[in-house]
Amino acid sequence: MGGKKISERSIKKKSGPTHPYSRRATQLARVAHRKDKLNQAKSVRSRSSNAKVDRLSTLILMLPDDIDALPDLAAVHAFVKDNFLTRHHDELEELRADRRPGRPPHKREVELKEVIAKELQEYNEGLEIPDFTNATNVKLLREWQGDPQALPLFRMVRISGNDPDQCKLMHTGTHKLLTLELEQQQKSNAETEMDTTDIAADANASEFQRVGEFAQMG
Template identity: 30%
Template sequence: MPKSLEKTRKKIAKKKGNITALHENSRDSQRLRRAQMRDDKLVKVASLRRKNDQPLIERAAYFQEAIRENDGQPLEMETIRALIQTFVHQHDEEFSKLKKERRAGRPASTREDLLRMKIAADEKEHENGFYLPDLTEADNVVLLNKWEGAWSYLSTLKWVRISSNGQVQQAKFPPKGES
């Protein structure tokens, strides 16, 4: 949590004593406003970063669950490809349900549009190379099994891209606009 405002308020209080009233455009009130805007900006940037990181965290959690179901053992390529296929098509059921519920001639709902875009993006990524932790290496599987949901821990894992035809490429974490 940003502490700029607290520090600024403390410095002004040290200089002036107890702050009960400041002139609207005094230097001290301007310092407080700048500190508040800086804190607000930092909170906004942090929430945006968390929002952007969330899909990769969910993806890692999905494959971690698959590893745990396999008793922490590395997976075969066919199993991994089946897991990727289920991950890519996880929203199909909800999408078709929303599509059926919509009356004829009505525009698609926002949720339906979002699901359509997400499904299309996942399918395109699956064609070009699906980004996931390497589940064929025993060391990487152990690290993924120990993962507790922290973003910073994901950089210790080895990541790969597996295309729909089975081609495997090493990848770096985090993906820099490649997904």
């Protein structure tokens, strides 16, 4: 998910016709799909004033349709950094390019800069997001219609850009499928753990879960 971000403006700067099966055509299709996802998220936001609803709807709409779940914590960080934190960059680039030399930044440009800076700070200090390593949680989020009353149903974790190897489970999720998964895992852990004293000591030693435990949280 890394690499240089491609925008519609940067692609269209290239001269010559676009072959339907060329790399450029693929890039344009990817950019168009991303814009469609962002427009869907805006539509959800227009129907709700709940900041958490806005964030969750944006994140789940940005997750590629062919992915059931992200494999590990490193993939979660890559997804957040390459998609969520950069979602305003194309608009900001266009506003800067359209501004005449010597003119002060447009109000929208200032607002976007502030949003980007605020979200980056929150990500570095600790960002609460859905557990995208849990396939059941991802499925439930994709079926969700944006109802704020349903927020407690989902499994939530807290990640930190300043501590990318660890995360914290914030909410296990009250949906019956997530509850059943948790019960089954707890039963399995109880059958295989030989020394619960050492495990409890490790859990209390840090506020965050170890990276190796992240993929097992669901």
